[in-house]
Amino acid sequence: MRSSAEQLSLDELSEPLRTTTFVIVDLETTGGAANGDAITEIGAVKVRGGEVLGEFQTLVDPGRPIDPFVSVLTGITDSMVCGSPGIGATVPAFLEFAHGSVLVAHNAPFDVGFLKSACAQLALPWPAFAVVDTAVLARRVLTRDEVPNCKLATLAPFFHAQTMPTHRALDDARATVDVLHGLIGRLGNLGVHSLPELKAFTAQVSEAQRRKRRLADGLPAGPGVYIFRDAQGRPLYVGTSRNLRARVRQYFVASETRSRMGEMIGLAERVDPIPCAHALEAQVRELRLIAAHKPRYNRRSKFPERSVWLKLTVEPYPRLSVVRVRRDDGGSYLGPLRSQRQAEAVRDAIHDAVPLRQCSDRLSLRRFVRAACVLAGIGRCQAPCEGGTSPQQYAALVGLVASAWIGDVRPLVEPLERKLATLAESQRYEQAGVVRDRIATVVRACARMQRLSSLQSVAELVAARPDGDGGWELSVIRSGRLAAAGHAARGVPPWPVIDALRATADVVDESTAPLAEETECILRWLEEPGTRLADASDAWTMPAFGAGGLRSYLAGSREGADPFADRRRLPVVSRPARPKLTA
The missing domain is CATH 3.30.420.10 (Ribonuclease H-like superfamily/Ribonuclease H)
Structure with missing residues (x-):
């Protein structure tokens, strides 16, 4: 007791x-x-x-x-x-x-x-x-x-x-x-x-994590990129933060619960900081470093070269083909797309809207190759293989698809919207959901390409954004890349800083395409409230009837949606009437 x-x-x-x-x-x-x-x-x-x-x-x-x-x-x-x-x-x-x-x-x-x-x-x-x-x-x-x-x-x-x-x-x-x-x-x-x-x-923290807290000592408190390196100096993980010191310290406390990060901390021997002028520069540098070094503990943005494209082939009767490389061969390309699966989904959606051929036969304008397949019988192909359409008629279909990629997307979307309305009226909601997902897939792909190409077509653009303390975050953007970044503190005139940034900005090699994720990162920064365009060498424009205007298909959607995983709401076009109770 x-x-x-x-x-x-x-x-x-x-x-x-x-x-x-x-x-x-x-x-x-x-x-x-x-x-x-x-x-x-x-x-x-x-x-x-x-x-x-x-x-x-x-x-x-x-x-x-x-x-x-x-x-x-x-x-x-x-x-x-x-x-x-x-x-x-x-x-x-x-x-x-x-x-x-x-x-x-x-x-x-x-x-x-x-x-x-x-x-x-x-x-x-x-x-x-x-x-x-x-x-x-x-x-x-x-x-x-x-x-x-x-x-x-x-x-x-x-x-x-x-x-x-x-x-x-x-x-x-x-x-x-x-x-x-x-x-x-x-x-x-x-x-x-x-x-x-x-x-x-x-919420346990391993003893190895506690011992490595010293790695955060001496890091700056401003925005930048941090690189965890092993004993041989190889990059293990690249990250970014608005406060380098505070972010790196979080890897050694209970709030860090990712098991792979615990393993990474056990291997890390030092942290190299790269201070940046503002958050945009830090994000861009992070993307470039991950693409260049492919650190083993980074999962995102490691393989930008794995982007895929949807191509209208250069043939007498072009077809849609999923390719890995964009070539200067006269073909029309849609992309870059994030995965093979997304490219195939876009291709299937376009086939659902426009009766392009889906076979891989080599067709000739001089002679017919063979009898048409079953797709021609159900109206999904105009059967150029057996002369079911003239070269001019088929070229009009190809032109419709190619122009939708870079401009007016309505002719590509309208056939699918009519099909969606028909299915909704007949209360076939699951099939209508599939069609809506196909529309959203096409619109997202076209909108992304049009957004990227619009910024990449501007040779030089200078933008400024308030830093929240009376100063300005400054960026020089060339052909969709961040060429220079700076900061004009409160009381410092921004234009002399801009002139200095322009004089020392990176020279852009326009023969190589920029990272799509980098251009998207810059676009998000430019679209934030308060950002101002200080100067531009060319007009920054978007197609008047481009995919970016179809916001109902862009908002609240996910890639690769399917009826059993996607929780996005569909508009109810038709609902069965409630039966009236009679005495």
Whole structure:
């Protein structure tokens, strides 16, 4: 028996995990943005010591139509939530159910973000829940040899969950219960037995990371690029920040949870800073260094040479071909595109709009090659192989596609929009979603090319942007590249600084194309509020009816969308009328 004067350790004072009450929650929503989308279902399970104490499940009326994509994914339709309570009734009921518990969710920022947003809408204070993320726990506990990823659909069968995730809230919460118990069983072998120990485990910093904090000493506090190097001086990782010293220090604290960064820190022996005039110069230098050195721990922008192009071949009857290199051979090119998959998606969308041939036969203007394929029979090809179209008629189709790439995109989009409207009117929403994705794919590709080429066609452009302290961030841009960057502090006249930058700016080799990501980075900087064009050698213009004007297809979309992964909302053109009740 302990004496009354004996002090308990912190671990003894903490409630052990076996007696902690957990509420495992999962939400279904109309989309992925907590500030713009709404909850459609809440499912939760309350457990303690491996025993289920209660369950909570309710559909929620989001107050808006549910996307067809989301309905396909979750099975929740407008008719199911019609008449269900709104968040004003469901969220307070859930908070009461979860009171005094530890919240658990798989990818907790998503679910907790929606719950916090709902509380803000209802003017309810958010309770100070302790939150456990099973996705983070799984990344800490499991190895790649055990599971290829830490998705709930992967972890549930690994831990022999009694309920498999189905994208319905209660089923996913039940599956997460078994995943949580399996992870806690693993944690017990690692000496984690209480909630404070669990929190420390998920935010743990290795001893190697702590020892390397000295690498941040002496770094400047301004914007720039930092390069982690190993003992042989080889670049391990290149990054950028507005405050080099503060950013590099973050690699040695608990906020850095990426396992590959922990491995990189273990190999790093020094950090080389490259101070820059402003954030744009830092971002551009980062892109160039990553492309040049291809550091092993960088994942983004390492292989710009892997960009692909969509080409209208130079033949009597041109066709669309996916190529790796843009050549000066007289052909029309669309790009650069980010991947083979995107290029093929753009090609398929164009074939859906314009009946260009899809075969790879060598066709001649003098003689017919063979009988037409089945595509001609369904109107998807004008059959030049058997003389189904004249060279002039086929050239008009090719010209329509080529002009859409660099100018007026409407003739390419309008056939697909008519098809979309027809499918929506007949309530074939899944097929309509595929067509809409094809339109968005074409519009995105054309808009990107037109934006890049418009800036790259300007020989020299000088821009200035307020630095927030009364000074100016200055950039000299030549043919879509950053040629010089400078800063005019408060009280310093900017034009003498601009003249000096022009005199010392890089000479651009126009025979080599700039990095597309660099030009995009410059465009984002130019489009930020407050940026001013100080001077330009040529007019910076965009096509009057270019793809950039079709904002409805550019906003809120993702590359490679498919009906089972994309949560973007489709406009409901036609909805079945509600049946009238008769006495």
